[in-house]
Amino acid sequence: MKLKELIDQLKIKEIKGEVSDQVVHSIEMDSRKVSDHSLFICIDGFTVDGHDYTEQATRNGAIAIIAEKQVETSVPVIQVPDTSKAMAQLADYFYGHPSSQLNVIGVTGTNGKTTLTYLLDDIFTFYGHKTAVIGTIDMKIGDQRYPVKNTTPDALFLHKNFRKMVDENVETVIMEVSSHALSMGRVHGVDINTATYTNLTQDHLDYHTDMNDYAHAKSLLFSQLGNRFDDGKTAVINIDDQYAGVMERACAQPIVTYGLSEKAFIRGTDLQLGADFSSFSVSSPAFTTKIETKLSGKFNVYNMLAAIAVAYTYNVPIETIKKALQQTKGVPGRFESVSNDYPVSVIVDYAHTPDSLENVLQSISEIKTNQVYTVVGSGGDRDRTKRPKMADAAMKYSDHVIFTSDNPRTEDPQAILDDMTDHLSEESFSVIEDRKTAIQYAIDRAVDGDIVLIAGKGHETYQEINGVRNYFDDREIAKAMIEEKYEES
Structure with a gap:
């Protein structure tokens, strides 16, 4: 694509230098990835400002620079008010408006996003669609998986990979959309x-x-x-949530609601929950059915109701939805049982907010036959105000809590633990900074019939300390420890 044609897409701009008919081979926001005939876009991020790397980008072969600040360079500079918005617009155009050729389902919310994307992937795959998923764990295109840096990647990554999905005949894309991504414009276009x-x-x-x-x-x-009302767009909203009205008021499109209350268009009733199953009835003006699945917990019932509601908007037959949910295996690190062969149950879950931790522990309370040990921490360089609330949730539903490090990142691990426990006066908790030692402590003390919940990291296979990611998988560590415990006995 010619540089002039691409730049013409930007309505508000100031051009410094002569924009030629040179062909743009790629668009880049990382100067290290720039090669001959790249267009380099300067993004001012949290830790790095792309405007500081224009000289490196030019040396690497950039034929023009998109900037929102004054920069000095030997190639043309197109100055715009907001380079993030410009990047989204240029990437969408450069890759041929690929998302408009796909069925894109966006999922937002604090808890349940990843599980819901996996459930929808199962449903649409069972329905016969080739699917793609973008989210917290990775990006999946068909059967191939690729790493992602953020839950919702930047606009350049998205549009480039939407093009890849179109070229590989993907029909339906299910993606997590974080609040950060929405605030920062990553999904523009x-x-x-x-x-x-x-x-x-x-x-x-x-x-x-x-x-x-x-x-x-x-x-x-x-x-x-x-x-507009002629393009078949819809919204699906959990009507039982206290902020549902905020989402409804923001939306001009038709809305399908779901939940357990009578207000829901797609409503779950007659819940039966077990350690490794759940069943419930679904009623709506459009259909009624009963769902039986291996997923457990009320929170997963909500996730399945959401999946049913989304699939309904695409006219997926209810029998297809039902069969897909019966066969689903769930999500790695979400209420994942580490071992079922021993009398102590170990569950790993990604719960890292007060509400998600409470939901998981409530579900455990419904199935427990003896004591519950909870190993939990809170992430560093993140919201400090949720830390005591997470501790309160753990203390409320556990017989003994072991507070430990999560991903301290650049924070002092002990300071995080102090934030969690300084207000506690009860004695039914321990503080063990080293996560591996904390897991060992819980498993060593658990007896037959007890449940050990290891919360906070779920599917993650690393622990980030002082900015360095060290290999660490809660599931592997717990499995080795419980096997050793019973092999020695």
Whole structure:
């Protein structure tokens, strides 16, 4: 594509230098990835400002620079008010508006996003679609998996990979959309067909000023569905959540609600929950059925109701949805049982907010036959105000809590633990900074019939300390420890 044609897409700009008819081979925001005939876009990020790397980009072969600040370089500079918005617009155009050729389902909310994307992937795959998933764990295109840096990657990554998905005949894309991504414009230009809302509980208040600001960020997904009614767009919203109205008011498109209350269009009733199963009835004006699945916990019932509601908007037959949910295996690190061969149960879960931790522990309370040990910490360089609330949730539903390090990142691990426990006066908890030792402590003390919950990291295979990621998998460590415990006995 010619540089002039690409730059012509930007309505508000100031051009410094002569824009030629040179061909742009790639668009880059990382100067290290720039090669001959690249267009380099300067993004001012949290830790690095791309405007500082224009000289390196030019040396590497950039034929023009997109900037929002004054920069000195030997190639043309196109100055715009917001390089993030410009990048989204240019990437969408450069890759041929690929998201408009896909069924894109966006999922937002504090808890349940990853599980819901996996459930929808199972349903649409069972329905016969080739699917792609973008989210916390990775990006999946068909059967191939690729690493991702953020839950919702930047706009350049998204549009480039939407093109790849179109070229590989993907029909349906299910993606997690974080509040950070919405606030920062990472999904600008993405043509989303169905926006889905799970819930909103305290998290990320290190970034958002308060819960209302957090809710507003989530609502952007629904306002960005647009104002036209001829393109088949819909929203799916958990009507039982206290912030549901914020999402509804932001949305001009038809809304399908789900939940357990009578207000829900797609409603779950007659719940039966077990250690490794759940069953419930689904009623709506459109259909009624009973769902039986290997997933457990009320929170997973909500996730399945959301999946049913989204699939309904695509006219997926209810029998297809039902069969897919019966066969689903769930999500790695979400209420994942480490071992079923020994009399002590170990469950690993990604719960890292007060509400998600409480949901998991409530589900365990419904199935427990003896004591519950909870190993839990809280992430560093993140919302400090949720730490005591997580501790309270753990203390409320556990017989003994072992507070430990999660991903301290650049914070002092002991300071995080102090934030969690300084207000506690009860004695039914321990503080063990080293996570491996904390897991060992819980498993050593658990007796037949006990449940050990290891919360906070779930599927993650690393622990980040002082900015360095060290290999660490809660599931592997717990499995080795419990096998050793019973092999020695």
